[in-house]
Amino acid sequence: MRRGEISLAGLLALFSIYLMxxxxxxPIGYIRGQGPGGGFWPFWLSAVxxxxxxxxxxxxxxGTSPASQSDEPLMDDFGWRTIFLVGxxxxxxxxxxxxxxxxxxxxxxxxYYLRFLGRHSWWLTLLIAxxxxxxxxxxxxxxxxxxxxxxxxxxxxxFDVMYDILY
Amino acid sequence: xxxxxxxxxxxxxxxxxxxLMLIIIGVxxxxxxxxxxxxxxxxxxxxxxxxxxxxxxxxxxxxxxAIYYGAMYGGAISSVTLGIPGASxxxxxxxxxxxxxxxxxxxxxxxxxxxxxxxxxTVANVxxxxxxxxxxTVALSFGPPEIFALMLLAFATFVGLxxxxxxxxxxxxxxxxxxxxxxxxxxxxEPRLVLFDIDGFLRGIGFIVLAIGVYGIGEMLWTIEQxxxxxxxxxxxMSVKGMVADTKEATRRGWKGTMIGSFLGFFVGxxxxxxxxxxxxxxxxxxxxxxxxxxxxxxxTPDGVAAPEAANNSASTGAMLPMLTLGIPGSPTxxxxxxxxxxxxxxxxxxxxxxxxxFVWGLIGSFYVSNVAAVLINLAFIxxxxxxxxxxxxxxxxxxxxxxxxxGFAAARSMHDIWLIVIFGIGAFFMRKFDYPLAPAVLxxxxxxxxxxxxxxxxxxxxxxxxxxxxxxxxxxxMVIAIILILLPGLKLLRGKRKxxxx
Numbered sequence: 001m002r003r004g005e006i007s008l009a010g011l012l013a014l015f016s017i018y019l020m021x022x023x024x025x026x027p028i029g030y031i032r033g034q035g036p037g038g039g040f041w042p043f044w045l046s047a048v049x050x051x052x053x054x055x056x057x058x059x060x061x062x063g064t065s066p067a068s069q070s071d072e073p074l075m076d077d078f079g080w081r082t083i084f085l086v087g088x089x090x091x092x093x094x095x096x097x098x099x100x101x102x103x104x105x106x107x108x109x110x111x112y113y114l115r116f117l118g119r120h121s122w123w124l125t126l127l128i129a130x131x132x133x134x135x136x137x138x139x140x141x142x143x144x145x146x147x148x149x150x151x152x153x154x155x156x157x158x159f160d161v162m163y164d165i166l167y
Numbered sequence: 168x169x170x171x172x173x174x175x176x177x178x179x180x181x182x183x184x185x186x187l188m189l190i191i192i193g194v195x196x197x198x199x200x201x202x203x204x205x206x207x208x209x210x211x212x213x214x215x216x217x218x219x220x221x222x223x224x225x226x227x228x229x230x231x232x233a234i235y236y237g238a239m240y241g242g243a244i245s246s247v248t249l250g251i252p253g254a255s256x257x258x259x260x261x262x263x264x265x266x267x268x269x270x271x272x273x274x275x276x277x278x279x280x281x282x283x284x285x286x287x288x289t290v291a292n293v294x295x296x297x298x299x300x301x302x303x304t305v306a307l308s309f310g311p312p313e314i315f316a317l318m319l320l321a322f323a324t325f326v327g328l329x330x331x332x333x334x335x336x337x338x339x340x341x342x343x344x345x346x347x348x349x350x351x352x353x354x355x356x357e358p359r360l361v362l363f364d365i366d367g368f369l370r371g372i373g374f375i376v377l378a379i380g381v382y383g384i385g386e387m388l389w390t391i392e393q394x395x396x397x398x399x400x401x402x403x404x405m406s407v408k409g410m411v412a413d414t415k416e417a418t419r420r421g422w423k424g425t426m427i428g429s430f431l432g433f434f435v436g437x438x439x440x441x442x443x444x445x446x447x448x449x450x451x452x453x454x455x456x457x458x459x460x461x462x463x464x465x466x467x468t469p470d471g472v473a474a475p476e477a478a479n480n481s482a483s484t485g486a487m488l489p490m491l492t493l494g495i496p497g498s499p500t501x502x503x504x505x506x507x508x509x510x511x512x513x514x515x516x517x518x519x520x521x522x523x524x525x526f527v528w529g530l531i532g533s534f535y536v537s538n539v540a541a542v543l544i545n546l547a548f549i550x551x552x553x554x555x556x557x558x559x560x561x562x563x564x565x566x567x568x569x570x571x572x573x574x575g576f577a578a579a580r581s582m583h584d585i586w587l588i589v590i591f592g593i594g595a596f597f598m599r600k601f602d603y604p605l606a607p608a609v610l611x612x613x614x615x616x617x618x619x620x621x622x623x624x625x626x627x628x629x630x631x632x633x634x635x636x637x638x639x640x641x642x643x644x645x646m647v648i649a650i651i652l653i654l655l656p657g658l659k660l661l662r663g664k665r666k667x668x669x670x
Contacts, residue, residue, distance in 0.1 A: 005601050012338065019345055022360050026352060035627030038352035038359055041619045045341040045348075052341065055334035065332060067601050074600060079392050086391055087593055090384060090568055094589055097572075098582065106569050113568075118561025128562070136573060144221050146577050 001070035006060050013053035019046035089113060101151035101159070103133040142166050173524070174296055177532025180525065181229055189222070189230040190533060194540045195548075197237020202245050202552050203563060207254025208238035208483065209500040209606075210386055213378040214570050216507050217578035224511035225526050229533040231507065232487075235500055236288065236537040239443065239480045240545045243280035243472070244552050247273050256443040256479040259451040263464060263471030270467055274409055279417035279469040280476040281545045283425040287477030288538035290429035291436070291484035296531060299520075302492040306517035311624040312635050314494070314516075316645035318618040320652070321495045321610065324438055327652030331604040343608035346372045347615025354623060367583030374506040374612045375578045376587050381605050382499075383571030384592020387564050389599055394560065410546065421473035424454045428477030435478070436485025436497055443498065446482030447475035484534060491527060492517055494617060499606040502613045509616075510578075 020043055027037025028044075060068040075083065093109035100108065110129035114120045140146045141162075150159055181190065200211035211234045219227035242257030247264040260280060267276035309317075322340045326333060345360070350371030352359045361368045428450040435446035454474035455464040464471045486497030487504075494516035496502035505515050513523060520527055545552075575588045595605050629635035636646045 001601075008597065008601055019360065022362065026355070026357055026359055030626070030631045035354070035623045035631070038355045038357055041622065042345050042348040042360055045345045049338055049341045049345070052334040052338035056332075056338070059332075059334065065602070075392065078395070082391055082395075083388060083596070086564070087388060087596075090572075090589060090592070093568070094572060094582075094585055097585070102573060102576065106573065109569065110565055113565035114562065118559065118565075120559075120561065132566070132569065136569075139218075140573065140577060144218070144577065146580075148573065148576060149582065 016049035102148035177528030181533035193233025194237035197234035201238030201241025259475035266467035283473035287481035323649035323652035343611025380591025385595030421469035424470035424474030432478030432481030436482025450478035
């Protein structure tokens with residue numbers, strides 16, 4: 001935890017410096033007749049972010065925050081594995097949207113999660129993994145008139161059939 | 168009399184078939200969300216906000232407010248039957264609710280929670296109806312310096328009263344405010360802070376992207392890592408006869424806690440940054456402090472369930488007061504509601520009472536109807552909610568992930584924003600591991616687009632002289648209070664050191 005806290009503070013300090021630099025693309029001072037420039041507000045806020053990171057680092061050095069006093073690991077093996085499998089699954093889900101469409105990605109994500117992480121029966125897995133995308137299709141495309149990403153061209157026949165049912 | 172007439176119109180509006188239906192669905196969904204460990208009103212409102220674009224704004228906010236209400240009632244169900252608070256607002260409910268359940272009196276705990284929630288909600292609704300029009304009338308005279316001072320006060324309360332690590336709280340507030348500046352500078356019209364020169368940032372970062380990331384993806388990762396699926400349910404034995412007896416006992420043994428929670432909760436809820444969680448914890452503390460036999464607390468006394476439950480409902484209505492009248496949310500959930508109002512084309516603040524009177528009074532009317540609906544649905548379906556709590560988390564979690572992603576796309580309509588939701592979610596998980604409070608960032612991204620223009624307009628009015636904030640009769644005291652709140656943690660630290668030196 002101790003090493004993690006200072007690493008995160010360092011990373012956030014670097015990001016704050018980047019934001020300060022980026023904010024200077026617009027004037028950060030007072031412009032006569034126009035008021036503060038467009039970069040004024042984000043620049044000084046980023047500067048406060050940087051100062052906060054420095055204060056966090058000082059607290060870490062003095063050992064006043066709980067994380068800075070802890071020698072325990074951030075997460076045990078089970079925690080890391082769970083976060084990797086679940087977080088990785090969500091990342092893969094979003095990456096698949098532009099390939100197999102929103103609904104296809106939902107079906108594959110549910111299949112992965114319910115069957116391989118949740119160890120549910122095939123019957124329940126397929127019921128939810130196929131049923132939910134269909135319900136969501138009618139809700140978003142039909143009721144809310146919002147078109148979700150349709151992925152690569154090979155998904156088109158599926159959408160043709162679904163739109164035929166819808167309209 | 169005029170207020171009563173407006174209120175009657177509002178109640179009638181919320182009883183229209185579509186609104187009543189939305190209240191019933193909203194309360195039921197809210198009860199379920201509130202009962203689920205790790206999910207609270209803020210998660211429900213953030214994840215479901217995008218689907219409300221289907222109905223008119225007046226009905227949409229009624230639906231979301233009903234979820235908010237239901238979630239406050241629902242939090243007690245898991246606190247009592249699982250021993251795990253459904254949301255942070257129901258943490259104090261576990262102190263006496265769980266011992267009662269372990270003694271085989273889960274039914275008494277749940278009935279006490281429902282009645283206390285109803286009384287807390289009713290008291291808060293009456294206060295809200297009395298104070299809201301008055302506050303809105305006063306706020307009509309506010310100019311940019313007063314509005315900016317109020318914004319600063321909202322952030323200062325997080326620093327002074329939030330109870331979290333101060334530098335991390337300040338970082339979180341500034342982070343949310345900076346995110347709100349991404350896109351175009353609204354005054355000069357020039358592109359600003361287009362991060363890593365990615366075109367997607369030209370459209371800015373919507374508050375909903377951060378809210379779904381933090382409260383959808385981040386919260387789920389957190390709950391999965393924390394609970395590890397080790398959840399055991401205590402089934403309450405519920406019968407109509409038993410509930411009648413429990414109601415009598417809850418009234419007799421829980422009225423003091425209910426009263427303390429109802430009154431204290433409302434006023435704590437009104438404070439920005441405070442909200443229902445500190446409101447419920449404070450009420451529990453006060454109820455215990457003034458009790459004849461404080462040792463009973465923690466062993467299973469109905470007063471210990473009633474105080475936090477009345478308070479969290481009362482505070483959630485209280486948090487709506489500054490949101491509707493001043494445009495400053497009192498809690499993360501109301502911050503999301505405020506963001507939703509902006510998407511629907513409404514300008515939160517005192518003008519709302521003048522320009523959108525029907526909308527405001529429809530919402531206030533719906534508080535009353537939602538409160539009645541929530542207590543009835545809660546009491547009638549407690550066994551059903553407990554049964555649903557046994558749904559494995561490995562089914563609930565993927566459903567939340569799917570709703571977060573598809574709901575996020577429906578609101579933002581861009582894959583760039585979906586990736587941001589995922590990045591914010593994973594980032595929020597790790598930041599939370601190191602005790603960075605995230606609610607201030609969500610509040611800040613909502614308030615940022617109001618805070619920046621008011622600061623710049625104020626400085627333009629004064630030709631760059633910041634004393635404008637300290638010379639106007641309303642802005643000055645607000646600024647002074649805000650500065651005191653910001654300095655409060657430092658003063659406490661100094662006092663503590665002096666005591667140490669003396670000792």
